[in-house]
Amino acid sequence: MTAAVIPSPRRIAVVGAGAVGASAAARIAERGIEVVLISAAAAGSTPVSRASFAWVNAHGKRPEQYRRLNEDGRRVHAERSDAHDTEWFARTGAEIDGVQYPDDGWVDTSAFLAAQLADLRAAGGMLRDGIAADSLDHVRELLGPVDLILVAAGAGTAALLRTVTPCPRLATSAGDDGFLARIDVDEHPLDRIRSLAGLQVRPDGPGRIAVQSLGIEAELRRTGATASVGTVWPALRAEIEGALGWRIPEDAGVRVDHAIRPHAADGLPCIGRVTQDVYVALTHSGITLAPLLAELIARDLQGDPDPRLAAFRP
Incomplete structure (x- = not known):
């Protein structure tokens, strides 16, 4: 039996304006989809981004698919930062117990979030911050009809999805x-x-x-x-x-x-639809992976799934 084709959404609510949510919202809006990004925190800063060491690396990441995803994330950070009006990636290299890793760097999270929000606005997307949504029904009440809700709420993801579907990987989202x-x-x-x-x-x-x-x-x-x-x-x-x-x-x-x-139950990224109209983007390596995941999610929502996400579906 052929799987049903899910139409590309025309209006999306993105919940969570951290690294993953803000960058995903920007990339989706750039594809001509109407996007509303909502955030409990003030735009441009979140508790997680302020407390992140923001080291872009692939060290000690297992399994191999996850390590490669982080390597690709580091490359996309460098490319997008270099090409953007606002540079956020400092490729300083890293030294781990005396061993050198010249491709590593760190992210100025404030500059990164500012760049994503600027891209979102330039693409016609909307930001509504200072809104604490306590359920997906609450999101719909606030925004009216949406074709899909993308949950990128970090440690709060599991609570928002508790009434949607039982998914062992989303039993918790807090590390x-x-x-x-x-x-x-x-x-x-x-x-x-x-x-x-x-x-x-x-x-x-x-x-x-x-x-x-x-x-x-x-x-x-x-x-x-x-x-x-x-x-x-x-x-x-x-x-x-x-x-x-x-x-x-x-x-x-x-x-x-x-x-x-943020941390899924198994410690790995959890990226994809949990129902036809609810999509989740949860990962511990949010700073490293955000630019790459944003591009892959935007493609995914328009029917162009990337094989790199296959191992990390809900």
Whole structure:
């Protein structure tokens, strides 16, 4: 029996204006589809984007299809950033315990989101932020008739889909609570991303570095504490200074952001329709994969599925 052909949607609601949602909305709108992007957070920033180390890489990604997807994501980041009026990808290279990876880089998430939202508006798409949709029915009440709802709500994805269909991969969409510290310093010794036994550090623009510690995150989970300057900074400072052999100035400014990281039940991306009029885009590697997934999703919705998504369907 031949599978029924699902017509290309003419009006789409995208829920979630993080890296995946904002870029997907822009690419879909550029194909002539009416798009309304809604977001609980103010446009251009989300808790997850602020707390992301934003390292674009393919290290340790398994299985092989997932590793290749991340490699392709890194390539698309570089290509689209170079071609855009707003550059967001800094190809600094990375060093992991002394091994060099010259193609890696990091993303200025604010610049990336600003570029996607500008593309969305230029293509005729609409943004409605400050709207917290608590169900898909609520989305339809807010926006009126839509042919499809694309759920790219990160850790909130499973809750939005709870009444749609039982799907083991979407039993949860919330991973661990992670943090990112930004440290303001006039001078620092970093010219690339460095990963040293669970400590990850990188430049973050002029006069600032960004730092993540997997060890401190594990300790916060063990004690039930929430990441903040008070709970993180003393141990993080000692870890940075010990790893880099660099004394952080006493007057350095410190900011700590934290957020629940999106994570499907099996840890892999979950991309595709869960019903005829509901599509999901959930992935842990949201920053790395966003530009690539946005292109593949836009094609997918117009009947041009890419084989790279086959292993990651709901």
